Amino acid sequence: xxxxxxxxxxxxxxxxxxxxxxxxxxxxxxxxxxxxxxxxxxxxxxxxxxxxxxxxxxxxxxxxxxxxxxxxxxxxxxxxxxxxxxxxxxxxxxxxxxxxxxxxxxxxxxxxxxxxxxxxxxxxxxxxxxxxxxxxxxxxxxxxxxxxxxxxxxxxxxxxxxxxxxxxxxxxxxxxxxxxxxxxxxxxxxxxxxxxxxxxxxxxxxxxxxxxxxxxxxxxxxxxxxxxxxxxxxxxxxxxxx
Amino acid sequence: xxxxxxxxxxxxxxxxxxxxxxxxxxxxxxxxxxxxxxxxxxxxxxxxxxxxxxxxxxxxxxxxxxxxxxxxxxxxxxxxxxxxxxxxxxxxxxxxxxxxxxxxxxxxxxxxxxxxxxxxxxxxxxxxxxxxxxxxxxxxxxxxxxxxxxxxxxxxxxxxxxxxxxxxxxxxxxxxxxxxxxxxxxxxxxxxxxxxxxxxxxxxxxxxxxxxxxxxxx
Numbered sequence: 001x002x003x004x005x006x007x008x009x010x011x012x013x014x015x016x017x018x019x020x021x022x023x024x025x026x027x028x029x030x031x032x033x034x035x036x037x038x039x040x041x042x043x044x045x046x047x048x049x050x051x052x053x054x055x056x057x058x059x060x061x062x063x064x065x066x067x068x069x070x071x072x073x074x075x076x077x078x079x080x081x082x083x084x085x086x087x088x089x090x091x092x093x094x095x096x097x098x099x100x101x102x103x104x105x106x107x108x109x110x111x112x113x114x115x116x117x118x119x120x121x122x123x124x125x126x127x128x129x130x131x132x133x134x135x136x137x138x139x140x141x142x143x144x145x146x147x148x149x150x151x152x153x154x155x156x157x158x159x160x161x162x163x164x165x166x167x168x169x170x171x172x173x174x175x176x177x178x179x180x181x182x183x184x185x186x187x188x189x190x191x192x193x194x195x196x197x198x199x200x201x202x203x204x205x206x207x208x209x210x211x212x213x214x215x216x217x218x219x220x221x222x223x224x225x226x227x228x229x230x231x232x233x234x235x236x237x238x239x240x241x242x
Numbered sequence: 243x244x245x246x247x248x249x250x251x252x253x254x255x256x257x258x259x260x261x262x263x264x265x266x267x268x269x270x271x272x273x274x275x276x277x278x279x280x281x282x283x284x285x286x287x288x289x290x291x292x293x294x295x296x297x298x299x300x301x302x303x304x305x306x307x308x309x310x311x312x313x314x315x316x317x318x319x320x321x322x323x324x325x326x327x328x329x330x331x332x333x334x335x336x337x338x339x340x341x342x343x344x345x346x347x348x349x350x351x352x353x354x355x356x357x358x359x360x361x362x363x364x365x366x367x368x369x370x371x372x373x374x375x376x377x378x379x380x381x382x383x384x385x386x387x388x389x390x391x392x393x394x395x396x397x398x399x400x401x402x403x404x405x406x407x408x409x410x411x412x413x414x415x416x417x418x419x420x421x422x423x424x425x426x427x428x429x430x431x432x433x434x435x436x437x438x439x440x441x442x443x444x445x446x447x448x449x450x451x452x453x454x455x456x457x458x459x460x
Contacts, residue, residue, distance in 0.1 A: 135407040139400075143390065146400050155457040156390050160404065163386065163450050167408045170439070174411040177435070178418065 007084035009227050016220045024217040030210030038203035054112045056204060060211035062105035065133060068098035068215065072140075073165050076158035086223065088154040089230070091161065092144055093222030097215060099137035106130055125175045132171050136164045150230070243327060243335050250339035253312075264344050265351055268301040272355045283360040290359035291369065291420035297355075298348045298373055299409055302380045305344050306405065307398045309336055309388040310455065319392075323459055329452035337378075337385040337448070345377030361424070368423035372436060376416040379440040382447050383408050389451035393458040411439055 006012045038056040072091040079088035109127065110120045121127065140160055147153035275293050276286060313319040322332050352373050353366045361369065387405035391397030415436040422429035 132407050132410055135403070139404040139407060142400055142403055146391075146394055146397070152393070152457055152460065156454055159450055159454055159457075160390065163408070163447070166446075167411065171407075171410045171414075174414045174435070177432075178414045 004082070004084070007082070007086055009086055009230075012086050013224060013227060016224055020217065020220050020224075023213055023220065027210055027213035027217050030206050030213055034203050034206030034210050038200075038207060042200055042203060048116060051112060051115050052200070054108050055200065056207045058105060058108040058112060059204060060208045061101045061108065062130070063208060064211050064215055065098055065102040065105050065130065068094050068101060069133065069136070069161075069165070069168070072098065072161050076161040079154060080158050080162075085154075085230070086227070088158065089226040090219060090223045092154075092157070093226050094215075094219055095137055095141050095144070097218050097222070099134060099141065101211075101215075102130055102134040102137060106134065125172075125178070128175050129168075129172045132175075133168060136168055140164065150233075243331055246322070246327070246332065246335045247339055250336055251342060254339065254343040264301040264305050265347050267304050268297050268348055268351065269355065271297040271300065272358055275359070287360040287362050287424075290356060290361040291365060291424060292417050293359060294352050294356060294361070294369060295373075295376075295413055295417040295420065298345075298352060298377065299380060299413055301348055302344055302377065302384060303402060303405060305340065306384040306388045307391070307401055309340055309385055310392040311388070311397075314392045314458075319455070320459060323456070329455055330448045333385055333389065333448045333451040333455065334382075334444070337382045337444075337451075340385065341378050341381035345373075345381050349373040349377055364426065365420050365424045368429065368433075369420045372416045372419040372433065375433065375440055376412050376436050379412045379436075379443045380409060382443045382451075383412070386447045386451040386454065389454040389458070392455065412436065415439065 006015065035056055039053050042053070044050045044052065072094050075087045075091040075094075078084055079091070106127070109130075113122065114120050140157055143157050143160055144153055147156060272293065275289075279285060279289070310319060313322070323329060325332075327335075349370060353361075353370050356366055356369055384405055387401050387408070390404060391401045394400065415432045418432040419429050419436060422432060
């Protein structure tokens with residue numbers, strides 16, 4: 001029994017069908033409890049007032065935006081190295097979710113930035129890096145959509161994902177060099193002196209878990225759809241040649 | 243390799259369009275900017291480094307889709323694939339030819355266009371040098387994008403979407419060099435970073451581009 005057995009689409013379909021309802025319910029539970037707790041049962045921040053509560057959407061979506069790209073990088077690598085179709089289909093299915101997460105992070109950031117910094121948008125390193133990450137997602141999705149042969153598309157998008165990851169990291173540090181930031185540094189690190197207060201921290205963790213589960217649920221649904229679409233394509237092809 | 247380089251250069255110069263076109267595009271872009279932002283010379287002088295770098299970048303982008311497209315259509319790319327020269331070498335040679343016919347003329351012309359935009363005096367030398375060091379990176383990154391989209395009928399727009407985000411670091415450091423020169427600050431860090439990006443891109447991206455072409459030829 002190894003993880004590679006899930007490379008078999010039939011096996012993946014069977015396992016994911018069992019997992020999907022649990023993950024979905026878990027996501028709904030974590031998100032609703034976390035968000036209601038965060039929005040209604042935490043005190044206002046002494047400086048930021050109630051605007052601080054957008055943190056429950058902003059931080060988890062921003063974390064997911066980066067981590068989904070990292071997940072796509074891993075699954076693309078698995079495709080390039082071991083040629084497992086489910087893996088690359090998972091990367092394809094994850095990309096639009098990642099793009100939306102990036103958009104949510106940017107939008108909630110703008111809504112948060114308006115009352116706090118007095119501006120919707122600032123060419124701050126973190127904000128700019130996220131905008132560029134969004135462009136990477138768009139390019140990746142567009143390349144998938146443009147190529148007709150599924151194997152060519154899988155190979156080429158995997159290469160884009162690899163090269164894009166390297167350039168995303170370089171861009172991140174180049175942007176740091178280019179402009180000073182308005183955005184605060186990390187405030188959820190385990191080793192930092194000053195972190196978010198426990199009152200906000202607990203519902204925030206719940207929201208982060210909820211976002212992760214939501215992503216997994218969406219990913220399972222989308223990957224299952226991709227596999228079914230692939231099967232349909234094969235059936236049609238067989239019908240035409242028969 | 244030398245024969246391929248000579249062939250590509252001859253094609254670019256003789257086949258019309260490609261060679262002068264990006265220069266003309268660069269000139270038009272530089273001409274259009276004052277219409278957009280107004281003719282005040284001090285404002286133009288302040289944004290000149292950025293405009294010249296963005297202009298060079300876009301002019302470079304314009305000729306990218308021809309890099310492999312023509313060879314793909316008439317089948318020369320298949321011949322190159324079975325030639326003893328490895329695909330990485332083909333890509334590097336073609337990127338070099340692209341730089342010689344696009345990046346180098348842009349680099350030489352940019353100081354002249356700087357006059358149009360009232361670029362401050364200390365900027366000229368560093369504009370030339372930063373473009374000289376930075377534009378090879380644009381060519382080789384572009385060749386990667388061109389290799390990805392070579393099999394597509396209308397890949398031009400997609401090519402821009404894929405390539406432009408990859409140009410971000412080069413643009414940041416390139417324009418930074420000129421801006422710092424204009425402001426009289428130290429600029430060696432930015433210049434070294436720019437050189438580093440160019441060399442890393444030339445060392446690594448031909449492999450990625452060659453892989454993409456092999457996949458497209460399959």
